[in-house]
Amino acid sequence: MRCNPENQAKFNVAVVGATGAVGEELFRVMEAYDFPINNLVPLASARSAGEKIEFAGKEHTVLELAETVFEENEVDIAFFSAGGSISEKFAKYAVEGGAVVIDNTSHFRMDPNVPLVVPEVNPEDIALWKETGIIANPNCSTIQMVLSLKPLDELYGIKRVDVSTYQAVSGAGKAGMEELVKQMQDMLTFKLDDSKIEAFAHQIVNNVIPQIDVKQPNYFTKEEMKMVNETQKILHKNIAVAATCVRVPVLRSHSESITVTFEDGIDVDVAEVREALEKFENVEVIDDLENSAYPMPIISTDTDTTFVGRIRKDIYDENVVHFFNVADQVRVGAATNSVRIALKWIEMENDI
Ligand code: A2P
Numbered sequence: 001m002r003c004n005p006e007n008q009a010k011f012n013v014a015v016v017g018a019t020g021a022v023g024e025e026l027f028r029v030m031e032a033y034d035f036p037i038n039n040l041v042p043l044a045s046a047r048s049a050g051e052k053i054e055f056a057g058k059e060h061t062v063l064e065l066a067e068t069v070f071e072e073n074e075v076d077i078a079f080f081s082a083g084g085s086i087s088e089k090f091a092k093y094a095v096e097g098g099a100v101v102i103d104n105t106s107h108f109r110m111d112p113n114v115p116l117v118v119p120e121v122n123p124e125d126i127a128l129w130k131e132t133g134i135i136a137n138p139n140c141s142t143i144q145m146v147l148s149l150k151p152l153d154e155l156y157g158i159k160r161v162d163v164s165t166y167q168a169v170s171g172a173g174k175a176g177m178e179e180l181v182k183q184m185q186d187m188l189t190f191k192l193d194d195s196k197i198e199a200f201a202h203q204i205v206n207n208v209i210p211q212i213d214v215k216q217p218n219y220f221t222k223e224e225m226k227m228v229n230e231t232q233k234i235l236h237k238n239i240a241v242a243a244t245c246v247r248v249p250v251l252r253s254h255s256e257s258i259t260v261t262f263e264d265g266i267d268v269d270v271a272e273v274r275e276a277l278e279k280f281e282n283v284e285v286i287d288d289l290e291n292s293a294y295p296m297p298i299i300s301t302d303t304d305t306t307f308v309g310r311i312r313k314d315i316y317d318e319n320v321v322h323f324f325n326v327a328d329q330v331r332v333g334a335a336t337n338s339v340r341i342a343l344k345w346i347e348m349e350n351d352i
Helices: 021-032 084-096 123-131 140-156 169-188 222-235 270-279 331-349
Strands: 009-016 037-044 052-055 058-061 077-080 100-103 134-136 158-166 240-244 254-262 283-285 306-313 320-327
Touching: 009 021, 009 084, 021 037, 021 052, 021 169, 021 331, 037 052, 037 058, 077 084, 077 331, 084 100, 100 331, 123 134, 123 331, 140 158, 140 222, 140 254, 140 270, 140 283, 140 306, 140 320, 140 331, 158 222, 222 240, 270 283, 270 306, 270 320, 320 331
Parallel strands: 009 037, 009 077, 077 100, 100 134, 158 240, 283 306
Antiparallel strands: 052 058, 158 254, 254 320, 306 320
């Protein structure tokens, strides 16, 4: 931590994966939040080393990620967003170099000594960072879901969650977005037969793919099991979760159709559910079906809010509610959550 003349703490901040979809968004979010930066250190692979990045009106040169780069640049906070294998290999060098690591990959998430944090939901878990020097950012689909589950769990107590996702291609990074755009162009020019299929298992334009990440022994996918395990870790509760994760041809913002079963004996009052969601930090309810007003990706994209709507009580079981939830997963599900973790960490560590 460095201090400027006004004695306000400022930090040397590294972004690993600075040229990627989440890395680029991190810069935008840090600027929007007026993040207290002393020196910015953008890091990527040798392919991008030397490229320039604009941040707060200044140009910064991308450096190649290396073991020594954190110590050499006296990095205080290191955001990692370059894939699990990079975090596995390099996070320790950042920690040894004196930084707190905020990791956006799945690599450390289920490590019992690493806190898994959504600051609006379980900020107190950040204190565990001292064990390893690492704080994990949850999976994007999990973040927007727990943001709406937490107030409902406080209201009635949740027993079970059934969720189907409609996930944007940006979840697969820039390559995912580029593949959808290229296939859109190829479809309109009748060249789809020759279009590349690399980022996803199948053509994504004009299609939906009911598989995100690899098969697990129980026939759920890895993405689906992340939603199970991470939800339980964040909420500190063995809530039953069944997820079906689906890729859809949307550029940005994940949508989720969620069914929540509360404890036995609960009689859901939709007005109470709506009020609890409305009051929760960074959650907004849009729910006017008569006027076709509900959350959609075109509403949430480029915002830091999780939108909830289509709230309705089950027609058979009094303790069940259904709703629809949408958030910009590059922001709420990644960059913004990471920045909010860092700001909370600064507040806690510096007793602000
Ligand atoms: P680069 O652009 O140099 O390949 P996305 O999630 O959009 O696919 O972005 C992945 C990010 O991770 C990019 O910034 C990419 O940098 C970075 N990255 C990928 N492989 C490495 C590596 N071996 N070392 C450092 N950064 C890497």
